Amino acid sequence: MTKQINVLTTTDIHGFIANMGEQPALAFEGLKEKYPHSLLMDSGDFFVGNPLTTFFCDQMTVSPLADYANAIGFDVMVPGNHDFDHGINYLKEQVKHLNADYVCCNAFSEEDELLFPPFAIKEINGIKVGVIGLVTSRMSMISDFPVTRGVIVKTALPELQKQVAVLRDQVDLILVGYHGGIERDLATHNEINYATGEDETFKLVSQTPGIDGFSCGHQHRVNHGQIGQTLIVQCGYRGNYYGHLTFEFDDYNKITQRKEEVVASETLPVKARSFYDEQEYQEWLSEELDLSQLVSFLQEKFARTNLGIFINLQGKTRKQVIDSFTIPYGVRIYHLTKSEYTTFSQQPWTLKEEHSPNDAQDFVVLTNSYDVPEYRLTEQFVDNIFDEYSYYLKQRG
Incomplete structure (x- = not known):
């Protein structure tokens, strides 16, 4: 008799759970009921990522996002790089209140102990499913040092291979939740990203035999396809898509068919629900920031x-400070000539700090203004300045 299980995946929700059913992520409640014999997993950047999540961190010990995760019914969750943005202790406090298993095989303490279990084993419709968690190897490149103090993220590939070897004889199906992106086109296998080690889906899958399903994220892109026999899904941002992997098994629990798709969450009914006090949030936004x-x-x-x-x-x-930093590139660095700098620096800036020798002929500036010649742009950053500054203030009491 054929048995089927459904694997449902999300990623990069970034805490967008506005009350009154305004966010697509609220559509996920009831998702498991839509698909029988299902396992629901999230691939990271769940707890942090917008002013609302900063409000949760600033005002509450336990984020309402833990209640949201439990209401949705996640079975397994994986940390993303931004889930560490308020420090490891804050993340661990949230995890304590989750019904889901929280797993990651390459995040360690400075004492070389795993911060979370490397995998979870679930049984769905008589099928044993192993789910391994994995975060991008390049946390040191994309997170500030104070955020990752006490956290050592090891190279993803060997840690993943180690856990696949451990699970292979224990389960019928191996899944990976990876908070990292895709560095090659899934159809042509041509490179689409520089090989920085931040996004390694193709490398991880192609060099690790035995993975049946792989959910990635981080880039906020939408993708799906196969690498060999491994199904791949990447489900966008803010809950606008979810992944659906279907596996069918014979009487010996061997896979006979497999299929993947990415589905727009707008096809689901949204269930309005209140997870926090909206008035308190608006009052917090209207307070002056130091x-x-x-x-x-x-x-x-x-x-x-x-x-x-x-x-x-x-x-x-x-709110006014938040609105001052344009998404996604809140601040940028420009290299200006002396004449350009003279014109630029004489504008009426709210905050201004000049650092150049008196005889300088060229100048490097950091700004949130777009009123600068684009041909002088040298770097731009997707960092959430408001969120990180709020954490900076909190750390200093």
Whole structure:
């Protein structure tokens, strides 16, 4: 008799669970009921990623996102790089309140102990399923040092291979939840990203035999396909898509058919639900933010020799500061000639810090303004300046 299981995946929800059914992620409640014999997993960047999640961290010990995860019915969850943004202790506190297993095989303490179990084993419709968690190897490149203090993220490939070898004889199906992206086109296998080690789906799958399903994320892209016999899904951002892997088994629990798809969550009914007090959140947004350390924070974060800082803010409240940093590139670095710099620096800046020798002929500046010649752009950053600055203030009491 043929047996079937459904694997449902999400990633990069980033805490977008606005009340009153305004966010697509709220459509996931009831998803497991739609698909019988299912396992629901998330591939990271769940707890952090917008002002609402900063409010949760600032005002509450336990984020309402833990209640949301339990209401949705996640079975297994994996950390993303941003889930560490408020420190490992904050993340561990949230995990304590999850019904889901929280797994990651390559995140260790400074004492070389796993921060979370490397995998979970679930039984679905008589099929034993092993789920391995994995976070991008390049946390050190994309997270500030104070955030990852106490966390050592090891190279993904050998840690994954180790756990696949452990699970192979224990389960009928091996799944991986990876918070990292795809570096090659799934159809042509041509490179689409530089090989930085941040996004390694193709490398991980092609060099690790025995993986049946692989859910990735991190890049906020939508993809699906196969690498060999391994099904791959990548499900966008903010819950706008979910992955669906279907596996059929014979009487000996051997896979006979497999299929993958990515589905728009707008096809699901949204269930309005209140996870937090909206009035309290709006009052928090309208409070003035201490801006006295913003320049020193930016100097520490973007340590450069002779870096000038030029920031314009819409006002002093949290909401006004949030709105001052355009998504996705909140701040950028430009290299200007002397004449360009003279014109630029004379604008009416809210925050201004000049750092250049008197005889300088060229100038490097950090700004949130787009009123700069694009041909002088040297670097741009997707960092959430408001969120990181709030954490910076909190750490300093």
